[in-house]
Amino acid sequence: MFVCILFSSFLGYAQQPALQYFRYYDQRGVNVFETSKNDTVAYDGLKLRLGANFSQGFQTLNHSNNAKAILTGTGLPALIETEPGSGSFVNVSTGAAVEGITQHPTILGGYTTSTNQLYMNGNQLYDLAPGFPLAQANLNLDVQLADGVRVSLVSYMSSHHHNEFWVKGGYFQIDKVGFLNSELMDKLWKNLTLKVGHMEINYGDAHYRRNDGGNTMYNPFIENNLIDAFNTEIGGELYWQKAGFLGMIGITDGEIQGSVTKGDDRKPSVYGKVGFDKVLNERTRVRLTGSFYTTKSSISNNIYGGDRTGSNYQFVTEPYSATVTANAFSGRVNPGFKDNVTAFMINPFVKFAGLEFFGTYEISKGNSQIENGEMQNPALGELAKLEDRKFNQYEADLVYRFGAREKFYVGAKYNMIDGTLSFGQNTNTASLNQGTRDDVTVDRTSFAAGWYITKNIMFKAEYVTQSYKGYPEEHILSDAKFDGFVIQGAIGF
Numbered sequence: 001m002f003v004c005i006l007f008s009s010f011l012g013y014a015q016q017p018a019l020q021y022f023r024y025y026d027q028r029g030v031n032v033f034e035t036s037k038n039d040t041v042a043y044d045g046l047k048l049r050l051g052a053n054f055s056q057g058f059q060t061l062n063h064s065n066n067a068k069a070i071l072t073g074t075g076l077p078a079l080i081e082t083e084p085g086s087g088s089f090v091n092v093s094t095g096a097a098v099e100g101i102t103q104h105p106t107i108l109g110g111y112t113t114s115t116n117q118l119y120m121n122g123n124q125l126y127d128l129a130p131g132f133p134l135a136q137a138n139l140n141l142d143v144q145l146a147d148g149v150r151v152s153l154v155s156y157m158s159s160h161h162h163n164e165f166w167v168k169g170g171y172f173q174i175d176k177v178g179f180l181n182s183e184l185m186d187k188l189w190k191n192l193t194l195k196v197g198h199m200e201i202n203y204g205d206a207h208y209r210r211n212d213g214g215n216t217m218y219n220p221f222i223e224n225n226l227i228d229a230f231n232t233e234i235g236g237e238l239y240w241q242k243a244g245f246l247g248m249i250g251i252t253d254g255e256i257q258g259s260v261t262k263g264d265d266r267k268p269s270v271y272g273k274v275g276f277d278k279v280l281n282e283r284t285r286v287r288l289t290g291s292f293y294t295t296k297s298s299i300s301n302n303i304y305g306g307d308r309t310g311s312n313y314q315f316v317t318e319p320y321s322a323t324v325t326a327n328a329f330s331g332r333v334n335p336g337f338k339d340n341v342t343a344f345m346i347n348p349f350v351k352f353a354g355l356e357f358f359g360t361y362e363i364s365k366g367n368s369q370i371e372n373g374e375m376q377n378p379a380l381g382e383l384a385k386l387e388d389r390k391f392n393q394y395e396a397d398l399v400y401r402f403g404a405r406e407k408f409y410v411g412a413k414y415n416m417i418d419g420t421l422s423f424g425q426n427t428n429t430a431s432l433n434q435g436t437r438d439d440v441t442v443d444r445t446s447f448a449a450g451w452y453i454t455k456n457i458m459f460k461a462e463y464v465t466q467s468y469k470g471y472p473e474e475h476i477l478s479d480a481k482f483d484g485f486v487i488q489g490a491i492g493f
Contacts (some may be wrong), residue, residue: 020040090369134324136213156308171196224417233256295341346360
């Protein structure tokens with residue numbers, strides 16, 4: 001049945017209806033942020049638009065690290081290397097030296113004892129080789145229900161994190177309120193837009209240029225920012241737009257799923273945006289926005305971990321035992337602000353003829369529940385509320401588009417984060433541990449080129465290099481780095 005529906009959408013593609021206040025899923029959606037209040041499509045009844053996005057990549061990446069080997073084996077005591085690469089080990093529990101441990105000649109990450117017992121090194125990196133990561137695909141359903149009233153539903157048909165069919169979310173967007181039969185409300189609503197649903201929240205501008213599963217048409221590069229601010233939450237957003245100026249306020253349940261329990265542990269997320277976006281002349285456009293996001297308490301806040309699709313760098317700096325679902329977010333950093341978080345983002349965007357600049361400056365702070373002392377075991381002593389950890393993110397990219405309808409481009413991007421991560425947390429009630437904290441720095445440099453073969457078909461290629469600093473020697477990302485090439489083909493309609 002599903003295949004029939006999808007096939008029917010292809011047959012009807014040439015007659016895809018135009019919708020009001022809509023962002024296209026193809027090249028026409030590039031550099032579109034909030035949909036404008038320009039009423040360019042006449043309403044002539046209910047319209048259904050079926051679309052899809054599909055992306056397939058090929059990568060040839062190399063990675064390395066300089067972490068201590070941490071050995072575990074069935075029925076064997078855990079061992080740890082005294083220094084990275086030394087080949088000398090001690091018992092984790094007792095600290096006693098252990099002799100006769102050697103690397104296995106054929107098993108990746110394997111070590112053997114003098115009596116041929118097998119250990120595995122949890123910090124052994126995945127055996128990367130050139131190849132094709134799992135393709136990702138989205139199904140897009142958009143309906144014009146009434147004049148100025150539209151509904152959008154996006155589902156992930158295939159992704160790195162959720163391999164099964166999975167609904168991303170859906171929302172109503174109301175740009176006209178003729179159904180109220182009120183002249184006063186009609187005049188008021190000329191500058192207003194209301195979005196309500198389980199939807200991608202509008203915090204910052206970087207999420208408008210990110211990959212979203214099979215939809216990689218908007219991003220001139222292969223991967224999203226190191227700290228990827230994205231989540232779907234249940235709530236509403238009210239916009240005001242006039243003469244290029246923008247204001248927005250939003251409120252949601254603060255989590256990726258709805259809940260009707262533990263009300264004292266859940267507080268709403270409140271977020272907003274102000275800015276302007278002006279076309280100064282036929283060659284120049286300038287946009288500048290500032291955004292905030294805050295929630296005081298959550299069972300599981302995911303503003304930096306809400307992506308359910310996955311990275312476009314597969315298995316880089318992941319352990320030898322990595323799987324597509326469990327290790328879907330390679331190359332990204334999640335600060336782990338699961339309980340409370342406050343974040344601010346500033347995004348400049350300037351386009352002069354074919355040259356465009358986009359930037360991100362973000363500061364955030366927060367903690368997890370165990371860091372805030374919300375998890376206790378009296379037998380272990382009281383856990384105090386720790387000071388909020390902080391992160392900074394800096395990103396700048398420069399893209400030059402050229403050719404008829406700007407179908408070619410070249411670009412360069414630099415992205416860096418620094419902040420404090422918590423390592424070794426244990427939320428098991430019997431052995432609670434708030435972990436230890438270390439300051440880390442991660443930076444990425446990318447060079448990309450792309451070609452919109454048609455407005456619906458895209459090809460892009462990228463060289464990337466990324467490095468990690470400050471991670472403890474016991475962590476797999478200690479002095480880790482990766483580099484190499486990724487190419488990708490994408491379709492959107």
